[in-house]
Amino acid sequence: DEKFPKQAAFIRSPAKRKAALCTRRSGKSYGMGSYMIHVAQTVPGCSVLYLALTRDSARNIMWKDILKTIKKKFDIAATFNETLLTMTLANGSEIKLAGADAKPDEMEKFLGGKYALIVIDEAGSFRQDTRKLIYENLEPAVSDYDGTICMVGTPTSFTKGLFFDITQPDTAKRERGWEVHTWNTFDNPYMVKHWSERMASMLELQPNL
DSSP: OTTOHHHHHHHHOOOSEEEEEEOTTSSHHHHHHHHHHHHHHHSTTOEEEEEESSHHHHIIIIIIIIIIHHHHHHTOOEEEETTTTEEEETTSOEEEEEEOOSSGGGGGGGTTOOOSEEEEOSGGGOOSOHHHIIIIIIHHHTTTTTOEEEEEEOOOSOOOSHHHHHHOSOGGGSOTTOEEEEEOGGGOTTTHHHHHHHHHHHHHHOTTO
């Protein structure tokens, strides 16, 4: 979306490990949905994996309001499996939604898969070892396609874990090997007007915020 250059830059970047640190309502999840569909359309017969904290949160974030909305908006030929949480495109590519943070053995489910793109959403809120998840489980899974792993999330008070190491404020101490992108709600052309109005109203009601 040329109206949203920071989001577009993240999607277009050829980096194989990317992270996005964004505020709420900044359009990061919609951008990831667009990114996953783009890769699925571009690489026939591939698999794309979307991971959130739990299966329910993956569904709540990505299923109806993003993947189904994009399908309808652009008239994309695809079918949805409500039980498996998969979107299958006409070219045979599949986008799968899953949860990975409920317990340690959830991460083992992704061993043996082959993915052109993996998106880990809510990355700053994971309590399981995302370092092990990515470097031991997911890196081998993208090697067949020379694929990409993305971690995306919002700032949290949780100052441990791989996502914090990648996106921490002190750029000199950041985890090497990752390209970091940042944008906020005011960069989102579809939210900036409403967000500005709501923030002004909120500050009027709560001037000490």
